[in-house]
Amino acid sequence: MADEAAPVLDVRGLTTVFHTRQGEIHAVNAVSFALKRGEVLGVVGESGSGKSVTMMSLVGLLPTPPAEVRAGQVMLGTRDLLQMSAKDLSDVRGAKVGFVFQDPMTSLNPVFTVENQICEPLTRHMGLSKAEARARSIELLELVGIPDAAKRVKYYPHQFSGGMRQRVMIAIALACEPDLLIADEPTTALDVTIQAQILELMKYLQKKLGMAIIWITHDLGVIAGIADRVMVMYGGQVVEHAPVDQIFHNPQHPYTRALLRTIPTITGKREARLSVIEGQPPIMAQAPKACPFGARCVQHFARCDAENPQRRPLDSLPLGQGHDVACHWSAGVSDA
Amino acid sequence: MRDAIAPDLVQVDGLKMYFPVYSGVLRRHSGDIKAVDDVSFTIRAGETLGLVGESGCGKSTLGRAMLRLYDPTAGRVVIDGEDIARLSPEALRKKRPTMQMVFQDPQASLNPRMSLSSIIGEPLVEHTVLTTAQRQDRIYELMDQVGLNRRFANRFPHEFSGGQRQRIGIARALALNPKFIVCDEPIAALDVSIQAQVVNLLEDLQDKLGLTYLFISHDLSMVRHIADRVAVMYLGRIVELSPRDDLYARPLHPYAEALLSAVNEPNPERARTRSRILLKGDLPSPANPPKGCNFCTRCPKVFDRCLTEKPALVQVEPGRKVACHLFQTLKPTAGSTGGFHTQDDFQQGVTL
Numbered sequence: 202m203a204d205e206a207a208p209v210l211d212v213r214g215l216t217t218v219f220h221t222r223q224g225e226i227h228a229v230n231a232v233s234f235a236l237k238r239g240e241v242l243g244v245v246g247e248s249g250s251g252k253s254v255t256m257m258s259l260v261g262l263l264p265t266p267p268a269e270v271r272a273g274q275v276m277l278g279t280r281d282l283l284q285m286s287a288k289d290l291s292d293v294r295g296a297k298v299g300f301v302f303q304d305p306m307t308s309l310n311p312v313f314t315v316e317n318q319i320c321e322p323l324t325r326h327m328g329l330s331k332a333e334a335r336a337r338s339i340e341l342l343e344l345v346g347i348p349d350a351a352k353r354v355k356y357y358p359h360q361f362s363g364g365m366r367q368r369v370m371i372a373i374a375l376a377c378e379p380d381l382l383i384a385d386e387p388t389t390a391l392d393v394t395i396q397a398q399i400l401e402l403m404k405y406l407q408k409k410l411g412m413a414i415i416w417i418t419h420d421l422g423v424i425a426g427i428a429d430r431v432m433v434m435y436g437g438q439v440v441e442h443a444p445v446d447q448i449f450h451n452p453q454h455p456y457t458r459a460l461l462r463t464i465p466t467i468t469g470k471r472e473a474r475l476s477v478i479e480g481q482p483p484i485m486a487q488a489p490k491a492c493p494f495g496a497r498c499v500q501h502f503a504r505c506d507a508e509n510p511q512r513r514p515l516d517s518l519p520l521g522q523g524h525d526v527a528c529h530w531s532a533g534v535s536d537a
Numbered sequence: 538m539r540d541a542i543a544p545d546l547v548q549v550d551g552l553k554m555y556f557p558v559y560s561g562v563l564r565r566h567s568g569d570i571k572a573v574d575d576v577s578f579t580i581r582a583g584e585t586l587g588l589v590g591e592s593g594c595g596k597s598t599l600g601r602a603m604l605r606l607y608d609p610t611a612g613r614v615v616i617d618g619e620d621i622a623r624l625s626p627e628a629l630r631k632k633r634p635t636m637q638m639v640f641q642d643p644q645a646s647l648n649p650r651m652s653l654s655s656i657i658g659e660p661l662v663e664h665t666v667l668t669t670a671q672r673q674d675r676i677y678e679l680m681d682q683v684g685l686n687r688r689f690a691n692r693f694p695h696e697f698s699g700g701q702r703q704r705i706g707i708a709r710a711l712a713l714n715p716k717f718i719v720c721d722e723p724i725a726a727l728d729v730s731i732q733a734q735v736v737n738l739l740e741d742l743q744d745k746l747g748l749t750y751l752f753i754s755h756d757l758s759m760v761r762h763i764a765d766r767v768a769v770m771y772l773g774r775i776v777e778l779s780p781r782d783d784l785y786a787r788p789l790h791p792y793a794e795a796l797l798s799a800v801n802e803p804n805p806e807r808a809r810t811r812s813r814i815l816l817k818g819d820l821p822s823p824a825n826p827p828k829g830c831n832f833c834t835r836c837p838k839v840f841d842r843c844l845t846e847k848p849a850l851v852q853v854e855p856g857r858k859v860a861c862h863l864f865q866t867l868k869p870t871a872g873s874t875g876g877f878h879t880q881d882d883f884q885q886g887v888t889l
Contacts, residue, residue, distance in 0.1 A: 247728040362819040392591035392755065394816045397799035401815060419729060422758075422801025426808035445805045463733040465762040467785055467800050468807070474740070475733040475762060481698050482728070 208235040208276075209380050209413045210259075215273035217251075217258045220266055227485040228254045230438045231272075233512075235521050236381065241407065241414045243428030243445070245421060245460075249482055251437035252417045256383050260298055261290045277381070296326035299374030299412075303386040305366035309358040315342075315369050316354040322376045341372040346402055364395035368402065378410065385417045400426060421464060425449060433457050436483050436493025439512060443524035453515060453524070453531040455500045492529070500530040546749045547580040547603070547717055552612035552622075554595070554602040558824060570824045572598040574773035575612075577850070582716070585743065585750040587764030587781070589757055589796070593820055595773040596753045600719040603751070604636050605629060616717055634664050634713035641722035643702030647694040653680075653705055654690040660712040679708040682745075683738060700731035707738065711746070719751045724759065736763055757800050761785050769793045772831040773823055775850055779857040789859045791838045830862065838863060 217229035229251045236242050246252045257263045258270050260282060275282040277297060282290065294300075302308040310318060319338035323329045329337060335354075342350035345368040358366055367387060374382055384403070388396040404427060407414055416427055424431055424445070431448040433441040433456065441454040452458045462476045480497040492498070495505040508529070515531075516523040553576075555569035572595040580586045590596045602609045605621050614622045617635055624632060640646035647656055654676050661672050677687050683704040694702055703723060710718055720739065724732040736759060742748060754760050760767055760781075767784050769777045769792065777790040788794040795814040802808060816835045827833050833843040842862045850860040 247730060364819060392820075393757070393799040394591060394795060395819070396801070397813055397815055400801075401813070420801060421729075421803040425803050425805045426801050449803060449805050460730065461803065463730055464803055465758045466802055466804075467758045467761050467797060468802060471761060471782075475737055477733040477737060478730040479734075481700070482730075 207237075209238050209278070210236040210415075211274075211276040212259065213274045213276075215255060215258060215275065216271045217254055217263070217268060218271055219268050224486060227488055228268075228437050229258060230436075230485070230489055232434075232437075232439055233521060234432055234439070234442065236413045236415065238380070238413055239407070239411045241416055241427055241429045243424040243431040244415060244417045244434060245419065245424055245431060246434035247419060247482055249484075250434040252434045253385055254437075255434070256385060256415060256417060259383075260294050261285075261287065262294075292326065295322045295379075296377045297380050299377070299379035299382045301367070301370050301374050301382065301384040301387040304390050305363065305370045306358065308370060309366060311358055314355050314357055315361075319354075319369075319373050319376055322373065326377045337376070338372075341376055342369070344375070344406070345369070345372045346398075347372075363391055364398060367391060367395075367399055371399075371402070371406070375406065375410065375412075379412060382412050382414045383417070384414060386419070387416075388423060389418065389420070396423075403427065421449075421461065433460075436489065437485050438489070438493065438509075439527065440494065441524075441526045441528075442512070442521065443526075447524045451524075453526040454494075454528050455498045455530065456494045459497075459499070492527075498530075500528075502530065504529045543581040543583055545579040546582040546584075546617055547751070548613070548615040549579070549603060550577050550613040550615070552576045552599070552602060552614060553610040554598050554607055555610040568824055571773050571826060572823055573602055573609075574826075576770075576773075576775050577612075578768060578775060578778055580717075580749055580751060582749055583743070583747055584766065585752050585764045587760035587767040588751060588753045588770060589755060589760050589767060590770035591755065591796075591820060593823070594770045595823065596770050597721050599770070600638070600721050600751060600753050604638055604719055606638075634660075635715055636717045636719070637710035637713070637715040639703070639706050639710050639718060639720045639723045642726050643699060643706045644694070644726075646706055647702060649694055652691050652693055653685070653697075656694070656705060657708045657712055660709060664713055675712070679711055682711065682742065683708045698731075699727050700734055703727065703735050704738065707735075707742070711742065714746075715748070717749045717751075719753070721753045722755070723752075725754070725756070732759065739763065757797060769796065772820060772826055774831055774860060775858075776832065776860050777858065778850065779859075783854075783857055789853065789857065789864060790832075790861050791836050791863070792832050795837070830860075 213233045215229055215232045219226040219228055232255050234242065244252045259275050270283060273283060277293065282293065316335060316338050319341055320334040323334040323337055324331065339350045339354050342354055347353055347365060347368055361369060388399050391399060418424060428445045431443060431445050432439050433454065435456050441457045448457065452461055459478045463478060465475060478497055483493050489509045492505040492510055495501050510527045510529045512520060512525045512527040514520050514523055514525045552573055554573035555571055557566050558568045558570060559565060560567040576599060588596045601607050603614050609622050612622060613620045619632060621629060621632055657676050657679055658672055661667055661675060667675065676690065680687055685701065685704050724735050727735060740763065743750065752760065752763055764781050766780050768775050769790065771792050777793045784793065788797050795816050798814045814837060818835055821827060821834055829844040829846055830848050833839050836843065848860045848862045848865060850858050851865060853859050853864040
């Protein structure tokens, strides 16, 4: 890395639609963000907000059709992933970009040993011999804290518990020392005490290996513990983006504020009644012409129906580096 | 605001739920999965008891065994004066309207081929002698209560969102005017913004109808919101049973302490500064639990006695019961976790 400040990943105006029998679903609308080396970007949103689809669009993991990445640019280093051939892209996946998915049972192959599955990317992308790959796979299992790695490397996925399986997934994702790790709800399927183990492991590995991480979750508590910056998604677009302290202490978008109010905590004041966000998340059947959160927003006014708000910075930093928000109401407040 | 010394509606005494394991060519009975192992507690009328623990600790099994969806291996479950663990099938059927359940996955617990009104009306057909018109009125009344639009009565479950489906499940549970409802992870499958809607609905219904809940969840922050008292379960046994505020302010059992410290708080500064108790390893198998305390394999405060002797759940402070040798330096009281401890529970009511 010649330039430490240059982004590892730079995404501009990514737009993904799904073609269904009922017409198009606009799952991702003009999403832009960038990620520097060693940074953790938290992506928060409810199911259907487009957070997973965004990340899968980046590296061509969506089946096309029905999906179609309609516009945008995804620069990984100096190359645009959206312009790449399928073959080049499969060289990028695993080698440059690692993945950890929510459910380690369904993302590991049950009929191969763990060794087999860790060796696969090592021989495929790194050109290691079989013996080298085997030795490396034991090292990797030790790295992710699996005791007795030399023996357990011969195990099949069903012989591991949920937390251990997720560690194996992380070992596979890290096998080729990727520049970027995309973690899609990696701790959601795990129990709280196991979740804590995995979070501590990821923090340790991130410090040690210095890769950039995109951490997708709906759990704001997890985000508070691991992210440097947070991107809040709603209805397929980014509604707010800010450093982690700003999101929790100075949220600007009404959706972010409402979301933070609805979650109860185990410390602090116990509210007699939980505040709720009335209504349901939208189904994006067409390119948005109005604010997607408009119908559920307490600050809703006429302009919200007429015009989809664009992200605009609240500080002097350029878009995507400081605090920005896509809301007519917040924009008005910051102008005043 | 609730009566401090309301009578106990539910008394569970020494409840055991073992699932037999058969192995070998002859399928000999070779052991048991001790999903629920000697559990005793009471729930007062109008109270919400939170039941927390990790997956596999037996909390759902306990909830189901309490309603006799499983036949318990041993123990008594007295609900509203009758021991339902012993009732004959016919008597049990008559008893069913008092006790109902809300399930975790509203997708799986609603029949996709039945319309909303037939789902909510089914318990009425089974257990009451209402005319068709009376039944329809009752269905509409229930739909109003849970915030479902009457126009939806002839729609099918797939036409509803997760939160609305959970409302259908709640309406069905309410149809026969139950006294006691087991809520088995009712919000786990829902999005955060929808979770709050369902929890508020459950609380409103409790105030309006005087319901008693067993609220099973792994979400400790939501349990803090909804429960009056909280039972923490580990590997089939209750390790701590405390009033909500006491537990969250100062957990006594090392497992309860670790569990609370593992919760991710939505507060970046706290996340940076707090120290977590990281438990090593995973839950042991309930088919082969440790010889001593069930938690001894992962406990940071383990000592000799823990490895050989199972601690009993005993009262250590007014209203607080803990099953841990650290708190039993005095002479051990009851030999098992048994007994109703009615007196204790009254004391606790007073201290609230």
